[in-house]
Amino acid sequence: MLNITQVTAERTFDQREFRHALSTFTTGVTIITACCGQGKPVGVTANSFNSVSLDPPLVLWSLSRSSSSLLAFEEAKHWAVHILSHDQDALATRFSKRGHDKFADIEIESGVGGVPLLSGCTTRIQCKTTRHYDGGDHVIMIGEVIKFDRSDMVPLVYQRGSYAIATRKEVTVEAEAPTRTRQDGSSPDGNSMTRLLGSAYFQLSGMLREYGAQQGLNDAEFFLLNTLAARDGLCLDELNRLFINASHSPLINILEDMATRGVLKMVADKGGPKGQALFYLTSLGHDLARKIADAGKQTEQELLGRLGTVETIALRTLLRRFVGAGINEN
Numbered sequence: 361m362l363n364i365t366q367v368t369a370e371r372t373f374d375q376r377e378f379r380h381a382l383s384t385f386t387t388g389v390t391i392i393t394a395c396c397g398q399g400k401p402v403g404v405t406a407n408s409f410n411s412v413s414l415d416p417p418l419v420l421w422s423l424s425r426s427s428s429s430l431l432a433f434e435e436a437k438h439w440a441v442h443i444l445s446h447d448q449d450a451l452a453t454r455f456s457k458r459g460h461d462k463f464a465d466i467e468i469e470s471g472v473g474g475v476p477l478l479s480g481c482t483t484r485i486q487c488k489t490t491r492h493y494d495g496g497d498h499v500i501m502i503g504e505v506i507k508f509d510r511s512d513m514v515p516l517v518y519q520r521g522s523y524a525i526a527t528r529k530e531v532t533v534e535a536e537a538p539t540r541t542r543q544d545g546s547s548p549d550g551n552s553m554t555r556l557l558g559s560a561y562f563q564l565s566g567m568l569r570e571y572g573a574q575q576g577l578n579d580a581e582f583f584l585l586n587t588l589a590a591r592d593g594l595c596l597d598e599l600n601r602l603f604i605n606a607s608h609s610p611l612i613n614i615l616e617d618m619a620t621r622g623v624l625k626m627v628a629d630k631g632g633p634k635g636q637a638l639f640y641l642t643s644l645g646h647d648l649a650r651k652i653a654d655a656g657k658q659t660e661q662e663l664l665g666r667l668g669t670v671e672t673i674a675l676r677t678l679l680r681r682f683v684g685a686g687i688n689e690n
């Protein structure tokens with residue numbers, strides 16, 4: 361729902377509300393650096409950066425008049441814009457706080473006119489100061505681009521007061537595409553989380569089960585091997601309980617067969633709950649489980665490689681948050 365705030369000639373609107381409204385404009389995050397007269401480096405986190413002109417190549421940003429670095433930037437002949445990469449949010453926080461040495465323990469290179477350059481950024485743009493403009497409680501700085509370099513690093517994003525990453529969204533089609541209809545007349549819900557998570561799981565585990573089959577393991581044996589690899593030394597009752605949940609049975613025949621093949625062993629004398637024997641993987645079983653785990657990692661990497669870096673980070677972040685949502689609110 362639209363939250364309307366009236367803007368009148370008398371400007372009666374609340375400044376905090378105005379800040380919130382502005383924060384809906386998503387930006388990248390930069391650190392802008394320069395050298396003050398005594399050669400000391402200065403730097404601030406800024407998201408007011410923007411491009412102005414291609415020919416001549418001009419960029420701008422605005423600096424608060426309350427910044428302790430104002431004088432240094434006003435006097436600087438050169439400054440450098442660092443467009444931060446997705447993993448530089450801690451650096452952004454460091455350069456947004458005053459009253460400490462922002463450059464402590466940070467390696468810097470020297471750029472055009474001695475401007476301090478940070479590393480690990482998505483893009484760096486070195487500028488010569490061309491003009492300053494009055495911008496209310498900010499000073500607008502315009503610079504001519506002298507040099508720039510860029511990497512493939514995924515950029516950091518700032519939105520609604522939080523650091524974020526931007527992922528490609530699916531293109532919105534104006535007319536809803538016809539959905540496939542089942543024989544009973546209902547349509548599958550492509551947005552159902554149960555369906556999406558289930559498909560993702562079966563896609564990954566299906567590929568792994570196929571690999572297990574190549575190693576001579578049927579589905580039940582594959583499940584058993586992975587269960588014991590995760591937690592060795594389970595008794596028949598415990599395994600049976602897991603097997604019932606996974607709809608595999610009967611278990612004892614499978615266990616005996618795997619023991620004959622040297623994949624697992626039964627240790628009777630240690631005594632499990634109610635005096636039951638415990639099942640352990642042998643070194644052959646552990647090797648097999650490791651091979652499957654390695655194949656799993658490779659499959660995962662292949663699938664995630666098709667998604668790309670940003671989507672992989674976004675998927676992990678959101679899945680973690682989704683799983684965590686079952687435990688706490690965040």
Ligand SMILES: Cc1cc2nc3c(=O)[nH]c(=O)nc-3n(C[C@H](O)[C@H](O)[C@H](O)COP(=O)(O)O)c2cc1C
Nearest residue numbers: 404405406407408422423424427428429455456458
């Ligand atoms: C994401 C983000 C973006 C910011 N953008 C700006 C900006 O564009 N201009 C500005 O003056 N301050 C901006 N700030 C605040 C400054 O980084 C902060 O006031 C400054 O670093 C304080 O230190 P100083 O007194 O040494 O300048 C931003 C802060 C954050 C966290």
